[in-house]
Amino acid sequence: MNDREIVCPNLDAALETWRGAGFRLDSIYPADDPHTAVLTREGEQVRLTSRPDASRPTSRLPPFQPGFLLARGDSSESAGRAGMLYRDLIPGRSGGRYIASLISIPNGGPVADWVHFHRIALQLIYVRSGWVRVVYENQGEPFVMRAGDLVLQPPQIRHRVLESSAGLEVVELGCPALHETLADHEMVLPNAINAERTFGGQRFLHHVAARTPWTNFHGGEARETGICDATGGLAEVRTIRGSQIDFPMHHGELVFGFVLDGSALLDFEDGFELCASDAFVIPPGASWNICDGSDDFRLLHVTSAQLG
Structure with missing residues (x-):
């Protein structure tokens, strides 16, 4: 295949032209601020890029770089x-190991998406507000996700975002931070159901908050999601509420929190006041807890094991 690279000042304009x-x-790639795209036509391939010196995605996971991080909710998008807006929830990306984004669609309606997939080690989507209609390979008809719902997107599963409410907000977390969105031009979704299929050793999971009870969690309450079983122990995800939560020490890699609603005190080092839309990362092996949570305090809590 003939291959050439074209440097362009504006990727969107170049995409429209080609x-x-x-x-x-x-x-x-990357999804949160695209600067590079690959296009083909009858044996000809063109790589458009506005950042020719930027790193390219690889199959190797970058080394994990632990450290404390607090990202305030007023940072820019x-x-x-x-057509989606992205806010970076893990600036620095733990050395390129993890990315977390607050993704919003202000106007709602049909989404200009296509059937695609990602070569990733871990990826999940959690709805903070609004609703979104999506469809996944081998999972049946399109379905709607609402606030508190979550999907695990196992490696290379084909999927597509179809439409959303105005003001949709989702938290997306993935590893590695830099990965491509790859089109599948041949697959039509929905396709045949195969709910037991695994992808890269992981099983698709659709967690529905309204069907999940609150259970005791270290002084507070949690809605567990089943991510641990679906990933073979790679990650755990839960929604937490309460005024005082004493978190157990975690010895894997990522410890990530995103304040969905309300306010609280993050008891780590000198203490930090938390407000809605704040995100934080705690180093593995560190002690921390949540104090003085407001009545409406809700926290998305994600941890990961040591990935290969």
């Missing part, structure tokens, strides 16, 4: 793929 010339989009 797609208008009959090229199809095969891949684009960037324009991502398919």
Whole structure:
């Protein structure tokens, strides 16, 4: 296949031009601030990029770099793929190991998405507010996710975002931080149901908050999601509420929190006041807890094991 790279000052404008010339989009990255895309037409391949010196995705996971991080909810957004807005929840990306984003769609309606997949080690989507209709490979008809719902997107599962409410917000977390969105031009979704299929050793999971009871969790309450079983122990995810939660020490890699609603005190080092939309990362092996949680305090809590 003939291959050439074209440096362009504006990737969106270049994409429009080349797609208008009959090229199809095969891949684009990164999702939160796209600067590079690969397009093909009849044996010809073009790599468009506005950042020719930027790192390219690889199959190797970057080394995990632990450390404390607090990302306040008033940080800026960037324009991502398919008309979505992204806010970085893990600046520094733990050395490139993890990415977490608050993704929003302000206006709602049909989403300019296509059937695609990702070569990742871990990826999950949690709905903070609004609703979104999605469809996944071998999982049946499209379904709607609402606030508190979550999906585990195992490696390379094909999927597509179809439409959303105005003001949709989701938290997306993935490993590694830099990965491609790759189009599958042949697959049509929905396709045949195969709910027991695994992808890269993981099983698709759709957690529905309204069907999940609150259970005791270290002084507070949690809605467990089943992510641990679906990932073979790679991660755990839960929604937590309460005024005082004493978190057990975690010895894996990521310890991530995102304040869905309300306020609280993060008891770590000198203490930090938390408000809605704040995110934090705690180093593994560190002691921490939540104090003075407001009546409406809700926390998305994610931990991961030591990944290969």
